[in-house]
Amino acid sequence: MKGSSPQRVFQTFLIVACSGACFTLCSAVAAAATGSTPPLSPTNIFAPASTPARSIFSLSLFVLAVTASIFLVVFVLLAYSVVKFRRRASDDGREPPQVYGSNQVELAWTVIPVLIVVALFMATARVIADVQKAAQPDNAIEVVAIGHQFWWEYRYPAFGVVTANELHVPVSNPEHPTPTFIKLLSADTDHSFWVPRLAGKTDLIPNHPNSTWIDPHEPGIYLGQCAQYCGTQHAKMLLRVYVQSREEFDQWIQQQRQPAAVDDAASEGRRIFETTACIDCHTVAGTVASGRFGPDLTHLMSRDTIAAGAAPNTAENLQLWIRNPDAIKPGSLMPAMELNDQQLDALTAYLETLR
C-alpha cells in the first residue's frame, strides 16, 4: 500500500458516495414533504392534486420506504466489509480462510427478498386496479384529446366545443366528484399526456385509443408537457390544464360554443386570412376557414398562450409567430406566411377580434 492509508481513502469514498445518495433521497423526501406549499415546482410529482396522482403518491411513499431500508442494510454491510476486512499494514501475508459458501445463508437472502417482492407486488397491483379500473360516473366530463406535431387538440363532444392547447375542466369536489375522462388519440406520431400533479402519463398512439382520468380538487393552472418523443419540437409541446369552479367552467363552455365574433373594423384582415394558406390548416367556426391540421382559432384570444404554450398570447408574439414561427418554435409545422407589414398588421387585428 502506498501513499495515503486505505482507511482514510475509504472513509472519503464512503462520505462522498453516501452524501450523494443521501442528498438524492433527502431531496426526494423534501420534495414530498414540501409538496403543496410553497411549490418546489409546478410539475412536482410529489404534490398531487387529483385522485390518480394521490394514489400513485401513496404507493411511491411505500416503495421509497422499502427501497430506502434495503439500501441502508446493504450499504452498511458493504461499508462494514470494506473497512473491517481491508488488508492491514500489519498483515502477515497469509491467505485468509477460504469459505466456499453456505446454503443456509443463501436460503435466507433468497427468501427474504421474495417476501419483499410479494409485498411490493400486492401494493402495486392494488393501485393499478384503483386507477385503471375506475368506472366512469354519469356526470363525468368527457374530453377527446388529440396529439398533433406539436400541439394538443381538445374536443368536448357533449358540448360541441373544439379548442387547442389549453384544457379547461371543472374542479371536482371529493364529496360529489365530477371527474374528467379523457380519450387520447393521435393524428400523427406517438405523444404522451403528462400533467404530473393530476395523473401519471398515458401515451397517445395512432390507431390505439387510450384513456385517462383526472378529478382535480383545487382550482388553478396545472402544467405539464408531452412526454413521448414526437419529432423536432417535442420540447415545446406544453400542456396547460385550467381547473375552474363549475360556474366558471360552464361559462367558458357557453362562450366557446359561440361562432366567431364578426367585427367589420377587421374585415381587411379577415379577407387576408381567408385568401391565404391560413384556412388550409385552421378553422374559424362560421367562416370558410375549416382546415384541420392546425389549432382551431375560433376563440384564439380566449387563450393565454400560443404555439402550444411556447409563448404568451400577445399581439407582438402573434405577429412574430405569423412572420417567422422558427423564432419561437424552430421546426414547428406552421410555415412563415411571407406577408408585408400592412397585411401582417391587418391580419393580427383580425385575429385579435376572435375572442
Next chain:
Amino acid sequence: MSTDAIALPSAEPAARPFVDALHEWVTTVDHKRLGIMYIVYALIFLVIGGIEAMVMRIQLIRPHNDFVSPQVFNRMFTLHGTTMIFFAVMPVLFGFANYLLPLMIGARDMAFPRLNAFSFWLTAFGGLLLYFSLVGANGLYGAGNAPDVGWFAYAPLTSRTFSVGHSTDFWTLSLLVSGFGSIGTAINILTTILCMRCPGMTLGRMPLLAWLNLVMSGMVILAISPLTAAQIMLVLDRYLGGHFFDTQAGGSAVIWMHFFWIFGHPEVYVLVIPAFAFISEIVPVFSRKAIFGYPIMVAATVAIGFISMSVWAHHMFTVGMGANANAFFVFSTLAIAVPTGIKIFNWLATMWGGKILFKTPMLFAIGFLFQFLIAGLTGIMLSAAPFDWQLGNSYFVVAHFHYVIVGGIVFALFGAFYYWFPKMSGKMYSETLGKLHFWLFVIGFHLTFDFMHIPGLLGMPRRIYTYEPGRGWDTWNLIVTIGVFFQALAIAIFVTNLLWSYFKGKDAGSDPWDAWTLEWSTSSPPPAYNFASIPVVRSRRPLWDLKHPNDPDWKYE
C-alpha cells in the same frame, strides 16, 4: 508468491514495415488480436458518444439555451444512445470475451476463428455506416442527415411520412449489419465454451466469467433476432409498401414497441451480465477468497437469463396495456430483483472475512457494487407500474439507466481494463493515474447522475432540447452538466494511462495479481498459441491448487 507456471522464450519479432503490421492486424483471425481490435474500436466510439453527450449537456445547462438547434439535439441523443449501446458497450464486452475466454478455459483460440473476424468486421462497418449518415444521408431539403428518431425509434416516426430522406435507413441498416455480427460472435462464444474447454474443466469448474458469458451469448441470440426481424420489417414498410408499423394504413405502432423491447430489455442484461462476470473475477482475487456460493451464482445468472426474457413490457406501462398485463410485468420485473440481489449478497460475502487489497480494479469493483445497488433500487421504483406512470420517460429514468450502464457496467469495465491490462500488454499501468481516474470519475458520475434524478421527480421529460424556466429544474441541470466535465477529465486520464503504460510502463510479469484462473499461467502478453501445452485442471481455481499444493481447492469442491 507469483509463479511463472510456464516460462516461454520471448517471441518478439523484428520490427516490420507498418503496412505489413497493418495487413497482419486486418487479416488476423487470432482471438486476442480481434479482442483488442474490438476494445480499441469500442473505446473510439465511447469517446464519440461521450462528445455527443457533452453537446447535449451544454445545451441543457440553462433554460432556453441555444447552443444547438432542436434538429441537432435530436440527432445527438439518437446517435448517443445507438452508439453507446451498439458500438461502444457491446463491442467492448465482446472484445473482453474474445480475449479472455479461450485463455480462461485453456483453449488455443475460439471455435470459429474466421467467423470471429467476420463478426468483428460486420460490427465495425455497422458503426461506420451509422456515422456515414452524417455525409451520405442528405435527403430532401431540411430533412437532415443523421438519424433523429431516438435510439428506440418508435413507429410511426420512422415511416417515410415523418422521416423523409435516408437518415432512418442508415440507422436501420447499421443495426441490421452489426446485429448479424453480434449473433455470429454469440454463436462463437457459445460453441467455444461448450466444446473447447481443457481436460478436467467440467461446466461446474469453469470460471464464473465463462458461465456468465455463456448465458449472455444465449441471450444475444434470442434478443438480437427480433430486433433484426423488426429492422427488416421497417425496411419493407419504407420501401416495399409493407404496413407493419404504418399506422396510417392500419399498421400498429405498439407492435414495434413490443419488438424493440423484447430485444431491448434482455439487451440490458446482455450488457450487465458480462459486467457481473468481471466483478466475479476481480472481487475474489482482491479479497483473497474463493467466490462465495459458486453454484448459486451460476443458478442466479441462469435465472436472470430466463426471467429477463419476460419483462420487456415494463418499458410500456404508459402505452395503455390492460391492468392485468401491467400487473404481470410488474411481477416479472420485481422477480428479477431476487437473483440480482443474490449476486450482490454473494459478492459481499466473498469480501466478508477477506483481506481486501484496494488496487484500482478493486476500487472500481466496489464503486460498481455501491452504484449497482442504487440502480437496482431505482429499478424497483420504476417496476411499480403506477410509480412508472409518473417516472417513465422522465429524467428519473435517464438517471436510472445511466446508473446501470455507467455506474454499473462502465465501472466494471474500467475495473476489467485495469485488471487485465497487464495481461494484454505485458506492462503494468500507473496505479497513481488509475486512482486519480477512479476518484475523478466517481465525483463526476455522482454529480451528474445523482442529481439527474431530481428534475425527473419534478416533471422534466427526457429528449427535450430545451425547457421552460420556473419549473425548479434549472439548478439541477447546471450541476448535472458540471459533473460531465469531471467525467471527461477522468476519461482523458484513463486514455493517457493506457497509452503511457503501454509504451513506458514496467513489465508486469505473467501473474501480477497472484490470481487463480488459467490466463495468468501463461506469459503476458500470451503467445499466439496461448499455452505451450494444454493445461489440465482439477478445480475452479487451478492456480490456487498449484500455489497451495497442501491445501488445494479440489479437496473441498
